[in-house]
Amino acid sequence: MSPEQWTSSSGEPPAKRTDLPAATAAKPTREQVIAGLRATSEGGADLVQLLTPEGQRVQHPDFDIDISPEQLRDLYRDMVLVRRADREGNALQRQGQLGIWVPLLGQEAAQIGAGRALKPQDMAFPSYREHGVAWARGIDPTELLGIFRGTDHGSWDPTSTGFHLYTIVIGNQCLNATGYAMGQRFDGKVGDPDGEATMVFFGDGATSQGDVHEAMVWSAVYDSPVVFFCQNNQWAISEPLERQTRVPLYQRASGYGFPGIRVDGNDVLASLAVSKWALDECRNGNGPVLIEAFTYRMDAHTTSDDPTRYRMTDEQEAWKLKDPIERLRVHLIREHAADQEFFDSVDAEADQLAERFREFCFTMQEPPPERIFSNVYAEESPQLAAQREEYLSYLAGFADETVAGGVR
Amino acid sequence: MSPEQWTSSSGEPPAKRTDLPAATAAKPTREQVIAGLRATSEGGADLVQLLTPEGQRVQHPDFDIDISPEQLRDLYRDMVLVRRADREGNALQRQGQLGIWVPLLGQEAAQIGAGRALKPQDMAFPSYREHGVAWARGIDPTELLGIFRGTDHGSWDPTSTGFHLYTIVIGNQCLNATGYAMGQRFDGKVGDPDGEATMVFFGDGATSQGDVHEAMVWSAVYDSPVVFFCQNNQWAISEPLERQTRVPLYQRASGYGFPGIRVDGNDVLASLAVSKWALDECRNGNGPVLIEAFTYRMDAHTTSDDPTRYRMTDEQEAWKLKDPIERLRVHLIREHAADQEFFDSVDAEADQLAERFREFCFTMQEPPPERIFSNVYAEESPQLAAQREEYLSYLAGFADETVAGGVR
Amino acid sequence: MAAPALERPTTPSGTQTVTIAKALNMGLRASLERDPKVLIMGEDVGKLGGVFRITDGLQKDFGEHRVLDTPLAESGIIGTAIGLAIRGYRPVCEIQFDGFIFPGFDQIISQLAKLHYRSQGKVKMPIVIRVPYGGGIGAVEHHSESPESLFAHIAGLKVVSCSNPVDAYWMLQQAIECDDPVLFFEPKRRYYEKAELDTSIDPLPLLSSRVARSGSAVTVAAYGPMVRTCLDAAAAASEDGLDLEVVDLRALSPLDLGPVFESVRRTGRLVLVSEAPAESSVTSEIATRVQQECFYSLEAPVLRATGFDTPYPPSKLEEGFLPDLDRVLDVVDRSLAY
Amino acid sequence: MAAPALERPTTPSGTQTVTIAKALNMGLRASLERDPKVLIMGEDVGKLGGVFRITDGLQKDFGEHRVLDTPLAESGIIGTAIGLAIRGYRPVCEIQFDGFIFPGFDQIISQLAKLHYRSQGKVKMPIVIRVPYGGGIGAVEHHSESPESLFAHIAGLKVVSCSNPVDAYWMLQQAIECDDPVLFFEPKRRYYEKAELDTSIDPLPLLSSRVARSGSAVTVAAYGPMVRTCLDAAAAASEDGLDLEVVDLRALSPLDLGPVFESVRRTGRLVLVSEAPAESSVTSEIATRVQQECFYSLEAPVLRATGFDTPYPPSKLEEGFLPDLDRVLDVVDRSLAY
Numbered sequence A, B: 001m002s003p004e005q006w007t008s009s010s011g012e013p014p015a016k017r018t019d020l021p022a023a024t025a026a027k028p029t030r031e032q033v034i035a036g037l038r039a040t041s042e043g044g045a046d047l048v049q050l051l052t053p054e055g056q057r058v059q060h061p062d063f064d065i066d067i068s069p070e071q072l073r074d075l076y077r078d079m080v081l082v083r084r085a086d087r088e089g090n091a092l093q094r095q096g097q098l099g100i101w102v103p104l105l106g107q108e109a110a111q112i113g114a115g116r117a118l119k120p121q122d123m124a125f126p127s128y129r130e131h132g133v134a135w136a137r138g139i140d141p142t143e144l145l146g147i148f149r150g151t152d153h154g155s156w157d158p159t160s161t162g163f164h165l166y167t168i169v170i171g172n173q174c175l176n177a178t179g180y181a182m183g184q185r186f187d188g189k190v191g192d193p194d195g196e197a198t199m200v201f202f203g204d205g206a207t208s209q210g211d212v213h214e215a216m217v218w219s220a221v222y223d224s225p226v227v228f229f230c231q232n233n234q235w236a237i238s239e240p241l242e243r244q245t246r247v248p249l250y251q252r253a254s255g256y257g258f259p260g261i262r263v264d265g266n267d268v269l270a271s272l273a274v275s276k277w278a279l280d281e282c283r284n285g286n287g288p289v290l291i292e293a294f295t296y297r298m299d300a301h302t303t304s305d306d307p308t309r310y311r312m313t314d315e316q317e318a319w320k321l322k323d324p325i326e327r328l329r330v331h332l333i334r335e336h337a338a339d340q341e342f343f344d345s346v347d348a349e350a351d352q353l354a355e356r357f358r359e360f361c362f363t364m365q366e367p368p369p370e371r372i373f374s375n376v377y378a379e380e381s382p383q384l385a386a387q388r389e390e391y392l393s394y395l396a397g398f399a400d401e402t403v404a405g406g407v408r
Numbered sequence C, D: 001m002a003a004p005a006l007e008r009p010t011t012p013s014g015t016q017t018v019t020i021a022k023a024l025n026m027g028l029r030a031s032l033e034r035d036p037k038v039l040i041m042g043e044d045v046g047k048l049g050g051v052f053r054i055t056d057g058l059q060k061d062f063g064e065h066r067v068l069d070t071p072l073a074e075s076g077i078i079g080t081a082i083g084l085a086i087r088g089y090r091p092v093c094e095i096q097f098d099g100f101i102f103p104g105f106d107q108i109i110s111q112l113a114k115l116h117y118r119s120q121g122k123v124k125m126p127i128v129i130r131v132p133y134g135g136g137i138g139a140v141e142h143h144s145e146s147p148e149s150l151f152a153h154i155a156g157l158k159v160v161s162c163s164n165p166v167d168a169y170w171m172l173q174q175a176i177e178c179d180d181p182v183l184f185f186e187p188k189r190r191y192y193e194k195a196e197l198d199t200s201i202d203p204l205p206l207l208s209s210r211v212a213r214s215g216s217a218v219t220v221a222a223y224g225p226m227v228r229t230c231l232d233a234a235a236a237a238s239e240d241g242l243d244l245e246v247v248d249l250r251a252l253s254p255l256d257l258g259p260v261f262e263s264v265r266r267t268g269r270l271v272l273v274s275e276a277p278a279e280s281s282v283t284s285e286i287a288t289r290v291q292q293e294c295f296y297s298l299e300a301p302v303l304r305a306t307g308f309d310t311p312y313p314p315s316k317l318e319e320g321f322l323p324d325l326d327r328v329l330d331v332v333d334r335s336l337a338y
């Protein structure tokens, strides 16, 4: 049994039968699939792009955006600050301050574009890497630290921030978001330009999960105002995109009967433009919409991961040339929309943020032991109350102990 | 809150923005969706048909089939016999001989077409309504009785018959079939015209399940030789197709990157032709393929169901005109491919089958109580052996009893 | 633990004879009337009124926006219900049969059970999952399962089962009013058993067990469909002069074992009865807690009459698989033999 | 119950010091070599060698057709493994972390556990599902769960857990050789603990428990990660002159309680230890069976030291949630106080 027997057709591909419909030609070879999915790191012909990797503004026939120099600078600032927090998170993990960190490096444009397209009345459901979206929703980066330090599972209020808690079980949040969006519709908040919408974030790997499918089925059937924002960062831990699909992910939408758009995820303008459009479609009652943001995970999957085991550095080098921050910086300079003073002030602000972030981390309180038992239920059970009391008095026993170094 | 707020856009649809891509026009109204899915009970423009409801043979540019009069008569015979067994099953349930029966009435052409396209080396994974496919796999209808009488869960050998046990949990079998097909590929049985293939059967409702999605993802990624044969019989118990999708189901395939074809499920020739083609594609290593057989459940969901609660009889009347058996009968007559003697002999054979079927049912043995404990594991556990012994000796206690009518 | 203050329903009050099925329908109707945020979701719950007709007439009276026929996907039902709850709704999900809850298991375990905890109380999950469960109806595979123990093991879920029309009516409304997720197990083989329902009598708290029959010889504890079986067994035993106490557990997690402890301290003997297989189950938990709390009172070990540790058998064999009056009394005898 | 006759592996034999992680890797390698039908499937098991590197090097040596990086979908992993098993393969599935087995739960319960039964033995399900489980590693949510009791409740599944390199090596190979589906729980926090592995010594049967330390005062029974904790507790107690017997349960379903009964008949006391919450769990089942079988021997009720009946807490709190040496000894003291 040779690997070829199943990884690609054995020997010569069977002669194409000419009496068959064109649409059902022999399946592509493995190489063709990979080429179609990734080899063009440009994302292919359908990629929506407004800013080239060289920072040049280009027009798009369907999606464009009017944007002021000030807004451009704000987007730049967002991305720099978010990246800085992210890098500090990584460093804090290396210093043993955090158990783990999930880096967003490289995905700033996708996330800030999407996040800034959201309006206050909208709701966002993140996966676990959406520090940029969190930022755009007004959640201070320090509020993420508890998750990775192990003191809590996210300290923000999902309702008032319009930003649900991070969801780690791949795909789950897509259904939760769809249900929330159904509720927006049931509440009569959909059908005009000032309506509400929901955006849900997930990765390329997540698209294989049943829950993501069900979310797409449901949102189509209930006309839910939900934007499925898939960050295709080319990898699900060590697995490249071709372990999840044969065709570009945005094409999934056609099977459900709603629009699917592939956007350059390293282009914050394109991400913003397409996200705005998609959210407006949802507000107006034309949801759902799928967006595939074509981007790249520049760092490891998490700080526990070692990507040198499964991917080549030249891939990473190629993507460096498409860096989301650098291309906006070049654009700002080229357009004389920002001067050195601006860039310096953003850097200074990033330094301050970094310091505050680190400082916050160092001084975080450990949760008290009774927290183990808190909020299991809205209406606590006597059983649990008893367990808590027993445990606390057990702990109190240690405090009373005078013997030092003893086992008990 | 009015239902319109979510079942269709409220009031006037928002004016279509002309600056948006055509593909992303405002979502269709609920009425448009329903119209697109069902109102044309013809199945729409893409429907593959070789035999009109009036029994006229038509050509199809992509799918056609050479077939002898004898083969036509065989298909007719298959359908008549299968329908007869099905009707007897229904009657036996009404007479209290079976706990439940799941009728296939109306779906004979879809199932016989698909079932006769299978070769001996192929494997089929049914749902619970595939009595016609079972027949084509050489499984005597009496072997189905145990399931519905409650004596077993299917008495045939899945391996030697190439027909897996019925699967009731919606969608499960699609993944099992995909795994089996992966095995066919791993075994080197794929890649030439005499290769192996797998066919899996499921309903329109099943398409919403996560497992069906995952099966499509996996089969695309592993180039599995599996034909997804979806019998769209328009209903999932009381739910019409528009509770599961906005667009015709065969279009799902495009989102996964493999062919999807809608075939007239009441046309046994078309079902056979498309199934053969799809299976050959799989054998040749070009799988997977999705077939949507557009058909109709002419009877209740099961004998426990009361369809008058949720659907109009005129729908059923309209579909009667497309009866799969009648159209082949008319065709045979029109083409002088069968005479009255043939039709009489098939009817006589059906009578014999019915009698044998009923007879078998009446004389079925009850399984012995120890069967409760049999085959839980391939390697039995002492715990279970002990439970069985204890139970059998408990039962033996009753046999010893001489007191009549007592509680113990 | 005080009973939540349920407003009196505007629908039928006073005493009437109803089945469990009807009582559940009345309970749903009362909840839909009481709170516009209550939604009913599930497969075939609309026009058809559910395969058991528990939601009969509700879509007609409350509209498609309150009673939703969903796509055929249980993870979808639970997963979207969670989103709706975040939005402020109170979804009541119907799972068509016990065996079909498993595709929704992940959303139940990973999200539903945990969201209140992980959000430190900021996100409530007032969701009820109704599960017609258990055997004895001659059904095909996957239609006779008793999966309640799986949920009882999971922290963050409340698990209850009703055994009669009065509890069906009240417990369902209480579950819907509860701010926590409740797995509501309905004994489908008892759907058509009748009793008097007096809607003017105050209900017990949702999470409480109750003595269904007083006795002194042996305590028999059960829930859901087996309560009837145990009461019948007690009636038969009393003809033999044996006086059994029967406890209807009602709450399976968190358990309310006070009445069981109290009873066992009097009788010294306990027999637990369930359709579910015994292994690592709710009955195991009760036995464990009873031998702890009543160690010095027990005159016999806690014994069980349950389904066997096998998959649910073909229905012609279910009579043997399910504990019946005789098997319950056989185990009672064994307890008395100590 | 005879140990299945495993051919001696061609890979390293003789005595060596290995970690549990390494022993598992060696066990997988030996199984892949022994039987060409053995496949390894899971997320990141190929090039990466799994997030814990348990499958390190296997894809390189056996090829992509034996060690499969799968799409990211657990129902897909189990569901296709079932199909492959029908085809004659023996898939070994890796679930990346305990908390991610739930999307695959339906296929496990509805198909994997039942196919042998419903086909009356015609369809075998020789599938192993490896689950790195339990806490103590400072992980984020869903990465520290102990779901073993859910599977122990389900008939048709075999559930085991190893606690040391020797068992890791042998039990995994035995599980792969077993014609029944085996849930194989690996104590991830102990992956890097070392011991001597002598591959020339005959292994115990897969479904057996064993006395890990002899003693006379109190029996302590545990499995997986808690065996080490209990052995440490026993060592500490012995310094105080208290002689604990420790049983490593190994098999969680079907249980092998003979050694526990025998031990309890000698000590009169039993303490059960698990990371998993106590409610309706494997420890409940063991307590129930012990109070039945050893009713007249027990001098104290069976007591437990377990995770609390809460969701797994944020990791800064896990030290309190998980039983440790002190809590085990505290419960031992309580047992002795009877």
Ligand SMILES: Cc1ncc(C[n+]2csc(CCOP(=O)(O)OP(=O)(O)O)c2C)c(N)n1
Pocket (backbone or CB within 6 Å): A129, A168, A169, A170, A202, A203, A204, A205, A206, A207, A233, A235, A236, A237, A297, A301, D043, D072, D074, D096, D100, D103
């Ligand atoms: C159900 C489930 N299975 C497995 C995992 C482990 N896991 C965490 S992240 C990840 C890869 C996700 O890839 P992708 O969806 O592309 O998102 P990315 O991490 O690249 O942003 C996996 C397998 C999980 N969290 N949940």
Ligand SMILES: Cc1ncc(C[n+]2csc(CCOP(=O)(O)OP(=O)(O)O)c2C)c(N)n1
Pocket (backbone or CB within 6 Å): B129, B168, B169, B170, B202, B203, B204, B205, B206, B207, B233, B235, B236, B237, B297, B301, C043, C072, C074, C096, C100, C103
């Ligand atoms: C997971 C699961 N959920 C619910 C059911 C109950 N159920 C049985 S058949 C059915 C409808 C199936 O419709 P469809 O897939 O269209 O197949 P059809 O019965 O029309 O052939 C439902 C909801 C089930 N068997 N499995």
Ligand SMILES: [Mg+2]
Pocket (backbone or CB within 6 Å): A203, A204, A205, A231, A232, A233, A234, A235, A236, A237
């Ligand atoms: Mg990714």
Ligand SMILES: [Mg+2]
Pocket (backbone or CB within 6 Å): B203, B204, B205, B231, B232, B233, B234, B235, B236, B237
């Ligand atoms: Mg259907």
